Amino acid sequence: MGSWRRALVIGGSVGGLFAAIRLLRDGWDVEVFERSPVELAARGAGIVVQPQVVAALRSLGLGLTRDLGVDVSRRQTLDRSGRVIAQALRPQVATSWNRLFDILRTGFPGGRYHLGRDLVGVEQDGSAVTARFADGGAATGDLLVGADGFRSSVRRTFAPQTRPLYAGYVAWRGLVEEEAFPPDLHRQMFGFFSFGLPPEEQILGYPVAGDGSADQAGRRRYNFVWYRPADELTELPRLLTDETGYRHEMSIPPPLIARAAIAEMRAHAEEVFPPQFCEIIRLTEQPFLQPIYDLESPHMAFGRVALIGDAAFVARPHVGAGTAKAADDAMRLADMLTAEGSIEAALARFEAERLQMGRRMVEQARRLGTYMKRDFVSEAERLRAERHRSPEAVMAETALLDFLGA
Ligand SMILES: Cc1cc2nc3c(=O)[nH]c(=O)nc-3n(C[C@H](O)[C@H](O)[C@H](O)COP(=O)(O)OP(=O)(O)OC[C@H]3O[C@@H](n4cnc5c(N)ncnc54)[C@H](O)[C@@H]3O)c2cc1C
Structure with missing residues (x-):
């Protein structure tokens, strides 16, 4: 053990908490600084629980006694008339962001988790790193973990040129309570991970855990x-x-969101989707909109500062990898800190390994996203896109991380 023992974690969401819990268990003195003045709450979508998340939770002794979510192993694709045209079996569980967050939040001491601390600057020298906050306060440590998400202030400090790149399409998303499902629709959709694949558009849906960690039927x-x-x-x-x-x-x-935009979205759904998805969209009271971006940071280590999770890489949601990558980044960072004699050496090893992983994830998500492409720069690109357009290909690759060799 060296004299480098105090870690400042910026961002108290999934990535930050995975890192904070693990570092605390490894003997670090850890503080989490979260910008939000109030407890974080779901943005309202589902999360496919990837093996990396299960492994990380298990290694931390968390979430073993409770089921994580809902079984979504059976996949199906529906045609425009609502007929099942393809099926596949892919053992998987889906949960809600709230559920995962609750498990992590209760696994970390409340007194070390600080709400309302908005990082505005980072300074470091050979012996320490200091975080400065909008409230005028500061904290000094030996290591700073930037787990502050897509629009990371930590990344902006060290890699200001890194910008999200718009993918050319948006995602409309929504959630419907199980009890609102009519029995017929419930029978056809609730036990499945379902896909609808009109040209250049894609819809997928699956059940997730309910509010307050509820995964009981109904x-x-x-x-x-x-x-x-x-x-x-x-x-x-x-x-x-x-x-x-x-x-x-x-x-x-x-x-x-403008009422006209929602009305136009609902009308278009009726024109292109199977009746089951049309009904689900009609049942959705408050849809939300997510423009799709790629984000790739050229570095994840800057002296005593490491970037993890969405702060470093954001892949399009097709791969369903955000929480898995955040968990894995956190675990590998801690592994390297244990293995190496200095923080700088540990972070250099961490970056060498995790940059590769981030790039592969973004690349795979881009490949899956060519489904939505209208114009191609070359015939080769068009042919590549065609290969990912069949129901079998979409079902075989969406929200699965097999390509990482995990
Ligand atoms: C409230 C919330 C709800 C979410 N809901 C879903 C969902 O339903 N489905 C889904 O797929 N993904 C969801 N995500 C995203 C998902 O958690 C991430 O994509 C993934 O887990 C990687 O997380 P992350 O911890 O790296 O980044 P994020 O989850 O984006 O967390 C970054 C955290 O850093 C904080 N932060 C940002 N700037 C500063 C600063 N300057 N100082 C201090 N703190 C700062 C943010 O407030 C945030 O809590 C949600 C994220 C959040 C924060």
Whole structure:
């Protein structure tokens, strides 16, 4: 053990908590600083529980006594008339963000988790790193873990040139309470991970754990994600402009989405989707909109500072890898810190391994996203896209991390 023992974790979401819990168990003095002044709460979508998340929870002794979520092993693709045209078996469990977050949050001492601490600056030298916060306060440690998500302030400090790249399409998402499902629809959809595949658009849906960690039948929810092209210069700005005419950057709070945009989305669904998905969209009271971006940081280590999770890489949701990668980044960072004699050496090894993983994940998600592409730069690209367009290919690759060799 060296004299480098105090870790500052910036961001108290899934990635930050995985890192904080593991480092605390490894003997570090850990503090988590979260910008939000109130407890984090779900943005409302489902999460496919990948093996990496289960392994990380298990290694931390968390979540073993309770089921994590809902079984979504049976996959099916429906055609426009609602007929099942393909099926596949892929053992998987889906949960809610709340459920995973609750397990992690209760696994970390409350007194070390600080809400309302917005990081605004980081300084470091050969012996320490200091985090500065918007409230004027500061904290000094030996290691700083930037787990502050997609728009990371830590990343902005060290890699300011890194920008999210718009993928050319958005996802409309929504959640419906299980009890709102009519019996017929429930029978056809609730036990499945289902897909609808009209040209250049894709919808998928599956049940997830309900509120307050409920996974009992009757109290679950159904979650859908619908990918749809939206031109960056015309369509996207329109979708991000709210009822008052205000233009939001990159995302828009669901209650502010313009009524006309929602009405147009609902009308289009009726034109292209199987009746089962149309009904689910009709049952969705508050849809939300997620423009799809790729984000790749050129580095994950800067002296005593490491980036993990969404702060470093964001892949399109097709791979369902966000929480898995955040968990794995956190575990591998801690492994390297245990194995190496200095923080700098540990972080250099961490970066060499995890940059590769992040790039592979983003690349695979991009490949799956070619399904939504209209124009191709070459015939080879068009042919590659075609290979990922069959129901069998989509079902075999979506939300599965086999490509990582995990
Ligand atoms: C409230 C919330 C709900 C989510 N719901 C879903 C969901 O339903 N489905 C899904 O697939 N994914 C969801 N995600 C995203 C998912 O958790 C991540 O993609 C993935 O787990 C990687 O997480 P992360 O911890 O790296 O980043 P994030 O989960 O994005 O967390 C980053 C954290 O850093 C904090 N932060 C940002 N800037 C600062 C700063 N300057 N100072 C201090 N703290 C800062 C943010 O408030 C946030 O809590 C959600 C994330 C959050 C925060």
